[in-house]
Amino acid sequence: MAEIEVRFPDGKRRRYPQGTPLARIAADTGRADALVARVDGRLVDLAAALDAEAAVEFLNFEDPDGRMVYWHSSAHLMAQAVKQLFPQAQLAIGPPIEDGFYYDIDIGRPFGPEDLAQIEERMRDLARQDQTIERVEIPRDEAIRLYQEMGERFKLELLEDIPDARVSFYRQDGFLDMCRGPHLPSTGRIKAIKLLSTSGAYWRGDEHQPMLQRIYGVTFPEPAQLDAYLHQLEEAKRRDHRRLGRELELFAFAEEVGQGLPLWLPRGASVRMTLERYIVDLETQLGYRHVYTPDLADVELYKISGHWEHFRENMYPPMEIDHEELVLKPMNCPHHIMIYKHQQHSYRDLPIRIAELGRMYRYERSGTLAGLHRVRSMTLNDAHIFCRPEQIEEEFAGVIRLIQRVYRDLRIEAYRYDLALHDPASKEYYHHDEDLWAMAERLLRQVLDDLGLAYTSVLGGANFYGPKLDVQIRTATGAVESLSTVQLDFLLPRRFGLEYIGEDGKAHPPVMIHRAIISTMERMIAFLIENYAGAFPVWLAPEQARILPIADRHNAYAGQVSVRLREAGLRAEVDASNERISYKIRNAQMMKVPYMLVVGDREAESGQVAVRRREGGDLGPMALDAFVERVRQEVAAKA
RNA sequence: GCCGGCGUAGCUCAGUGGUAGAGCAGCGCACUCGUAAUGCGCAGGUCCGGGGUUCGAAUCCCCGCGCCGGCUCCA
Numbered sequence: 001m002a003e004i005e006v007r008f009p010d011g012k013r014r015r016y017p018q019g020t021p022l023a024r025i026a027a028d029t030g031r032a033d034a035l036v037a038r039v040d041g042r043l044v045d046l047a048a049a050l051d052a053e054a055a056v057e058f059l060n061f062e063d064p065d066g067r068m069v070y071w072h073s074s075a076h077l078m079a080q081a082v083k084q085l086f087p088q089a090q091l092a093i094g095p096p097i098e099d100g101f102y103y104d105i106d107i108g109r110p111f112g113p114e115d116l117a118q119i120e121e122r123m124r125d126l127a128r129q130d131q132t133i134e135r136v137e138i139p140r141d142e143a144i145r146l147y148q149e150m151g152e153r154f155k156l157e158l159l160e161d162i163p164d165a166r167v168s169f170y171r172q173d174g175f176l177d178m179c180r181g182p183h184l185p186s187t188g189r190i191k192a193i194k195l196l197s198t199s200g201a202y203w204r205g206d207e208h209q210p211m212l213q214r215i216y217g218v219t220f221p222e223p224a225q226l227d228a229y230l231h232q233l234e235e236a237k238r239r240d241h242r243r244l245g246r247e248l249e250l251f252a253f254a255e256e257v258g259q260g261l262p263l264w265l266p267r268g269a270s271v272r273m274t275l276e277r278y279i280v281d282l283e284t285q286l287g288y289r290h291v292y293t294p295d296l297a298d299v300e301l302y303k304i305s306g307h308w309e310h311f312r313e314n315m316y317p318p319m320e321i322d323h324e325e326l327v328l329k330p331m332n333c334p335h336h337i338m339i340y341k342h343q344q345h346s347y348r349d350l351p352i353r354i355a356e357l358g359r360m361y362r363y364e365r366s367g368t369l370a371g372l373h374r375v376r377s378m379t380l381n382d383a384h385i386f387c388r389p390e391q392i393e394e395e396f397a398g399v400i401r402l403i404q405r406v407y408r409d410l411r412i413e414a415y416r417y418d419l420a421l422h423d424p425a426s427k428e429y430y431h432h433d434e435d436l437w438a439m440a441e442r443l444l445r446q447v448l449d450d451l452g453l454a455y456t457s458v459l460g461g462a463n464f465y466g467p468k469l470d471v472q473i474r475t476a477t478g479a480v481e482s483l484s485t486v487q488l489d490f491l492l493p494r495r496f497g498l499e500y501i502g503e504d505g506k507a508h509p510p511v512m513i514h515r516a517i518i519s520t521m522e523r524m525i526a527f528l529i530e531n532y533a534g535a536f537p538v539w540l541a542p543e544q545a546r547i548l549p550i551a552d553r554h555n556a557y558a559g560q561v562s563v564r565l566r567e568a569g570l571r572a573e574v575d576a577s578n579e580r581i582s583y584k585i586r587n588a589q590m591m592k593v594p595y596m597l598v599v600g601d602r603e604a605e606s607g608q609v610a611v612r613r614r615e616g617g618d619l620g621p622m623a624l625d626a627f628v629e630r631v632r633q634e635v636a637a638k639a
Numbered sequence: 640g641c642c643g644g645c646g647u648a649g650c651u652c653a654g655u656g657g658u659a660g661a662g663c664a665g666c667g668c669a670c671u672c673g674u675a676a677u678g679c680g681c682a683g684g685u686c687c688g689g690g691g692u693u694c695g696a697a698u699c700c701c702c703g704c705g706c707c708g709g710c711u712c713c714a
Binding site: 601 | 640641642643644650670671672673674675676677687704705706707708709710711712713714
């Protein structure tokens with residue numbers, strides 16, 4: 001029999017008879033941990049035979065692709081368990097996701113917690129049986145017949161979209177599921193199983209389609225990994241800004257005020273104000289000019305802009321009074337446009353950068369509201385740059401540099417750039433000037449490439465008026481949200497008939513760049529709370545120092561210290577409660593105050609403070625001026 | 640908005656048909672204390688709201704509101 005050469009990632013080569021199963025090669029090379037193989041870059045079942053020479057790599061659970069296969073097979077295992085327990089169940093799709101897997105299933109009623117426990121138990125049984133998972137390929141029409149017999153309507157719909165003459169299935173015991181694969185060699189590989197939650201999920205994500213039941217789960221090769229994962233989930237909950245927001249007295253919601261309408265408590269308002277001053281100062285340095293505009297506008301304004309057509313479902317309905325139809329402002333751009341339009345502009349004036357901490361109201365569906373991350377009343381760090389076409393690249397690049405500067409200052413490290421492009425197939429949403437789209441999108445790519453920015457392209461993510469670059473972050477609960485955004489717009493200036501007088505003495509439409517750096521104050525602060533786990537750096541901390549008198553007789557001196565600190569521009573408070581020093585320290589630590597200043601007889605006599613740092617503990621006594629200087633330097637460095 | 644879960648004191652939670660409880664927080668008193676919880680006492684509740692079943696409802700049923708996890712959508 002012919003021999004073939006197999007190349008491994010470490011550069012080694014071995015020869016095997018043609019047709020040797022990959023599983024044997026894995027065993028032969030001491031890779032008992034292999035879950036799946038990558039053959040010439042393609043993922044393949046271990047059961048598959050190797051027919052030609054190839055580069056072969058074995059993937060275990062540590063490999064992201066290996067893990068996906070593991071969770072994909074886990075989804076099948078869950079479906080198998082569900083099918084055994086509920087034979088009438090109709091299966092839809094069951095993919096692996098970033099942290100586990102889910103399967104969308106219709107059993108004609110919702111799953112309850114007891115169902116989950118039962119399914120989980122059955123999964124363990126099936127895994128213990130260590131059933132072989134095998135791939136079967138059958139002709140498409142046979143697959144259709146099979147699913148017709150089984151009454152699997154969702155699988156039949158999926159089949160409609162598969163043009164191939166043969167489709168692959170995977171079988172374990174009596175359970176058969178249409179699937180591209182690859183999969184684990186057997187169910188026994190799945191050791192630690194946890195079903196996490198159920199929820200409704202529309203078939204194909206479309207709310208006009210039937211609602212299926214989605215079960216989320218996660219599995220691991222080692223029970224300890226599952227424990228670690230569950231522990232990590234608990235830790236994430238501790239960081240959740242909704243929890244910290246309450247504990248640290250930053251913000252609150254009240255039923256009487258309304259859903260999604262946050263109340264900023266003094267401490268949260270302090271953080272917000274610091275951040276607002278910071279960004280406004282920075283923008284002023286960069287040539288932005290700040291404005292104020294009203295929260296209400298005639299709906300006509302949004303009819304001109306096109307928002308009424310495209311964004312109406314997110315707007316509060318008009319209030320009619322005195323022959324005007326007023327809506328709550330969902331966007332600041334039309335107002336800024338009107339400010340531009342108020343005067344005539346020469347090409348020499350451009351770019352004009354109009355900025356505002358603009359309060360907006362958007363109707364978000366009740367089910368989507370989430371703490372400060374998604375609210376109905378929000379303040380956007382908004383600005384609109386009006387420029388000449390040849391200034392786009394420079395202005396766009398300037399905005400990106402500003403984003404990078406701000407993220408460095410705020411110590412934001414985990415984020416991703418998404419370049420959101422229009423989808424030419426979706427005609428009804430986007431404006432129809434394809435040349436303009438092509439130009440705008442080419443320009444953006446150019447700027448990003450020049451800056452050497454790594455980004456992901458998202459087809460269909462653009463606004464109706466133009467493409468955009470979004471900065472995506474992850475919340476403590478794992479949701480992905482947009483923070484900063486930069487958007488290119490050729491459309492609105494035309495709709496509003498904006499112009500500038502060019503060198504040629506003729507009128508030309510300017511180009512608009514919409515941008516938000518800090519995002520909304522709500523979302524950014526939600527993110528920062530989670531980013532810092534509530535422990536704000538000194539420059540942002542609502543309370544920078546807490547003065548802790550040892551005994552009642554030191555309260556007067558503590559008061560003097562606090563006055564001097566405040567005069568020096570620090571945010572400081574005195575804990576004059578009738579408590580012991582350890583207790584006061586404990587409270588200050590729990591409120592995550594960066595500096596604690598202990599004052600007793602020694603300090604009062606010498607005019608000093610005993611400094612304790614939130615991280616690092618006791619720093620010893622220090623002259624008050626020295627402490628002020630220390631904090632000032634930290635604030636300046638945003639350390 | 641849709642599906643599921645949850646809603647008891649400011650917070651965390653116990654209480655599954657017989658008249659509501661703990662810890663922490665709050666207030667008072669004593670101790671006057673040196674780097675993550677001093678002790679004692681007091682007060683605090685339309686048990687989310689409304690309706691129903693029952694001799695009797697925090698507990699069972701119905702409707703509504705809010706929150707949480709998803710679906711969908713955006714900063």
